[in-house]
Amino acid sequence: MCPCFHPVECVIPEHMLESIATHGTSAQRQAALNNIRVVYQLRAEQAMRASFKGLFDSAIPRAINNEKERVIYDAMRRDTLPGTVARREGDAPSSDPAVNEAYDGGGTTYDLFMKEFGRNSIDNRAMRLDASVHYRTGYDNAFWDGTQMVYGDGDEDLPTDERLFNRFTIAVDIIGHELTHGVTQFEAKLVYSQQSGALNEHMSDVFGSLVKQYQLQQSASEADWIIGGGLLTGNVNGVGVRSMKTPGAAYDDPVLGKDPQPAHMRAYVNTVSDNGGVHINSGIPNHAFYLTALEIGGYAWKKAGQIWYTALRDKLSESSNFQQCADLTHQTAGELFGVGSLEQQAVQHGWAAVGLTVSESGGKPKPSGCLEATLRFIGAA
Amino acid sequence: MEFTQIKFERSGGFANIRITAELNLRDLSDEQAIALKELLDELDFPKLPTKLTSGETVPDEFIYTITVETEKWQHTIIADGVPKDAKIQELLELLNRLARKKMRNL
Structure with missing residues (x-):
């Protein structure tokens, strides 16, 4: 018996997917279309990586001494990244808690991967850990943009009694989560x-x-x-x-x-x-x-x-x-x-x-x- | 642009809290309605392509779906969190603000 719960996620020829997408039931068409989308996305990403691999690789900022290196930026509530440098590796703590949380959380994530799994940063080649805090206004999110972490301040623009989210650096697992998107980008993709x-x-x-x-x-x-x-x-x-x-x-x-x-x-x-x-x-x-x-x-x-x-x-x-x-x-x-x-x-x-x-x-x-x-x-x- | 209703949905994001709102012209202040109408006119909204995604996969970014209805037509666009066009960004931010406010006042 096939282990797949969603059969079209097995290796099915494209022509068969197209036929299912045209002639199948509504649910079958949707499943086939989803798979076609994944195939096209895969192809586009593979082509782009093959074309720009050398350029992309050389553009990655890496730690000078091949060790942990963090740079935290303040985006000043704008959407331009990365923003102004707020704390570099080895600097004394800032008066801004979001800057310190991003710095410390990035450090703990680096330490777990390095000390427990033998991985030197996101790319295993000492990639510098860049992060921007205070991204936009009322931005209730955090994300990995392919080169750095980005953290919003939650609902800081709303009255206190209407706020649902605190700043996104407040939980160290969010920082670990975003950095791991980077690891996945370099590994299983x-x-x-x-x-x-x-x-x-x-x-x-x-x-x-x-x-x-x-x-x-x-x-x-x-x-x-x-x-x-x-x-x-x-x-x-x-x-x-x-x-x-x-x-x-x-x-x-x-x-x-x-x-x-x-x-x-x-x-x-x-x-x-x-x-x-x-x-x-x-x-x-x-x-x-x-x-x-x-x-x-x-x-x-x-x-x-x-x-x-x-x-x-x-x-x-x-x-x-x-x-x-x-x-x-x-x-x-x-x-x-x-x-x-x-x-x-x-x-x-x-x-x-x-x-x-x-x-x-x-x-x-x-x-x-x-x-x-x-x-x-x-x-x- | 004399719209009758705007349907807004934001999905994705690290927390994946789905925000949806149906904004009727009569529910908006004059200032909000004018700002929205002007933006939709400047964008020539009914002629925008349905997909305004950047093509880059950005984990944990938001995905927005916006449907504008007038008495004559209806048009939907899907955009992700990093559209290049400043006016699109302005529209997303304005609708997001209104939707967040509406969500909390339920």
Whole structure:
């Protein structure tokens, strides 16, 4: 039986996708169109990278001494990046808490990746960690723009009793999350759409949470596994924006609505919003990671984190889906800790609990399985 | 541009809090209505392409969907958080401000 929940995410010839997009039912057409979009996006990105690889690589600012180097800028509430330098590596703390949070959070993220995974910054070649704070006015967001982190101040422009968000540097896991988007950009390059996009978000949540646990020296059972703790103001009924422990339970508020994350494949959300639900369906692999780390026990970055980091660096690719992530993390656990080891069993149990049965094929698409799935998809089997 | 309604949706972003608002002309102050009409005229909104995305994948950036309805036509555009055009940015920021305010006053 094919491990795919969404058969057209297997390797299906383009002409077949086009035919499904033209002649299928409404749901089939939508699924096929989503896949065609991913194919085109992949091709465009591959072509661009091939054309500009040398230029892009030489333009990356790197640490002079090949060690941790941070530069924090103040965007002065404008949208021009990066802004004015507010603190450089080794400078005394600023009087601005957002500057210090971006500096310290970037440092903790660098330390986790360097000391625990042997990775020297985002590109593993000592890329300088640039971040801009105070981006725009009333900007309730943070993002990685491909070269640097960018943080808004939340709802600072609204009256206190109407504010929902604090500044986005307030939680160290947000900083770890954004930096991990950079790591993913240099490694698996997961396409930011549908399941591969949800895995991109998942990896950022995993390492964002691990940065926080590493900073607090918490074990898996001690950690809260909340993403964005402290980000929501006291006006909101919520503890953060996502929960890896209990996806769907981070907030439930009259203004914000309810946390939409599922914790199981049976509740997978098909949507065109949010790049195909990348921040929604990430709840499924997030929960699998949490369960794996809890079963292994101890500090989550030591074993579960090592498995996921190795899979991100060496195994996952641009179009990986949830099933492949499950298979490849399981395979990685076997390589790192032994086939049948408690660690590998924990990975298997974690994925099983969210509705994904790991395959012994190691995440490689099985042609017969995909063919079977395709036939089922078009109603021929 | 005499619009009757503007539908606004913002999705994505690190927190993925979806903001939606249906802004009717009669619900807006004169100042807000004039500012919106002028912007839509300057942009020649019905002639804008449906997709105004930058083509760059920016993790955690916002995605905006805007539908303007008049008595004669309806037109939708989808834009991401980093459009190059300053007037588009101005429109997104104005609609975002109005939608945020409306969301909190429910």
